Every structure is written in structure tokens, then in C-alpha cells.
Amino acid sequence: MRTLTSPTGTKYSFDPASLCLEVLLTGGPGPFARHEILSSPADLVTWLAGSWLGDTKVVISEPELAQFKRFRDTLWVIARAVVHGDMPSPADLAYLNSCTGNVPEPQIDPHTRQSYWRAPVSGAQVIGAAAREAIDLLSGEQRLRECSAHDCYLLFVDTSRAGNRRWCSMERCGNRSKVRSHRARINGPSTDPSHRPPQPA
Numbered sequence: 001m002r003t004l005t006s007p008t009g010t011k012y013s014f015d016p017a018s019l020c021l022e023v024l025l026t027g028g029p030g031p032f033a034r035h036e037i038l039s040s041p042a043d044l045v046t047w048l049a050g051s052w053l054g055d056t057k058v059v060i061s062e063p064e065l066a067q068f069k070r071f072r073d074t075l076w077v078i079a080r081a082v083v084h085g086d087m088p089s090p091a092d093l094a095y096l097n098s099c100t101g102n103v104p105e106p107q108i109d110p111h112t113r114q115s116y117w118r119a120p121v122s123g124a125q126v127i128g129a130a131a132r133e134a135i136d137l138l139s140g141e142q143r144l145r146e147c148s149a150h151d152c153y154l155l156f157v158d159t160s161r162a163g164n165r166r167w168c169s170m171e172r173c174g175n176r177s178k179v180r181s182h183r184a185r186i187n188g189p190s191t192d193p194s195h196r197p198p199q200p201a
Contacts, residue, residue: 064123099131149173
């Protein structure tokens with residue numbers, strides 16, 4: 001679960017239900033490059049601390065940061081192709097396959113029986129874990145979705161029982177849709193000036 005900020009400054013919760021899709025929130029290729037938040041290895045360490053890794057020690061090198069960004073950007077291209085019914089390029093899929101070699105060592109706590117990764121965790125291991133999850137997601141029957149809002153790019157796994165999740169967050173896009181529908185019923189089509197091109201929160 002991440003707390004994001006909309007272009008208008010509103011904070012809302014977003015749960016992509018996937019580590020690999022959470023990776024996409026750090027920036028991306030093309031129009032998403034302006035939203036880059038990883039300028040140093042320390043930035044990635046801080047960001048990972050906000051994921052389910054929690055206080056697990058993570059050590060990131062400069063080359064691993066560059067590799068992480070390349071993995072993220074490639075995953076963006078592949079995931080968007082899949083969610084729109086297109087075939088990802090063989091080159092992108094081959095690169096994704098090549099990222100799976102290094103993985104964290106899973107451990108189990110003898111007192112709580114909770115699983116965790118043996119520390120320290122390297123950048124290559126983070127990439128490997130995310131890449132393996134991405135392959136399972138993209139090749140399986142899990143329901144990869146894009147938010148239904150016309151100006152939202154966020155991707156998530158629909159884990160709802162009915163398989164009808166439409167929005168990245170009801171606090172954000174779901175609520176905006178309800179407001180627009182209400183206004184349209186009363187006043188006709190919306191002329192809300194806040195409608196704008198997609199922007200990562």
C-alpha cells in the first residue's frame with residue numbers, strides 16, 4: 001500500500017497488490033521520466049523501506065540503481081502492452097527473463113513463523129524477485145488491470161472476488177467518477193478544468 005499525491009495535491013492510498021507493479025511508481029520511460037524519484041542508491045533504499053521489505057537491510061550500488069531503472073522501464077512497456085491486449089516485443093521479454101537470476105534467500109522466523117529475506121539484500125536480488133513475480137503475473141491468470149479513469153495510468157492486480165475493480169483508488173479516481181456522474185445528471189456533461197493528461201502521483 002502506498003500513499004500517493006494527485007496533480008491537485010490530494011493524498012490517496014493505492015494498493016497495486018504486487019511488488020513488481022509497485023516498482024512502476026518510482027518513474028518510467030517516455031512521458032513518465034519527469035516523475036523520476038530515484039536519483040541515487042540512497043533514494044532506492046529509502047523507497048524500498050516503504051515497501052513490504054520494511055526495515056530489512058538493503059544495499060544498493062550505482063550499477064544496481066541503473067539496472068533497477070532499466071528493469072522498471074522495460075516492465076512498464078511490457079505491462080502496458082499486455083493490459084491493452086498487445087504482444088510485448090521479444091527483446092523486452094528476453095530482457096525480463098534475464099533479470100531473474102539473483103533472488104533473495106527466504107527465511108522463516110522461529111518465533112513468529114513469518115517469512116523474511118536474509119539481510120543484506122542486494123539490488124540484484126530485489127530486481128530478481130520483482131522479475132520473477134512479473135513473469136508469474138504476465139503469463140498467468142491473474143487479472144492485470146489499468147485504472148478506468150481516462151487520465152490515470154496506474155496498473156494493479158484485481159484481487160476482488162467479483163473481478164470488477166475499476167479504479168486505482170476509490171479515494172481518487174473512483175470518487176472523481178462518482179462526482180462527474182452526479183454533475184452530469186444534474187448539469188449535463190462535465191466541464192471540470194481539473195481533467196488533464198496522465199500524471200503519476
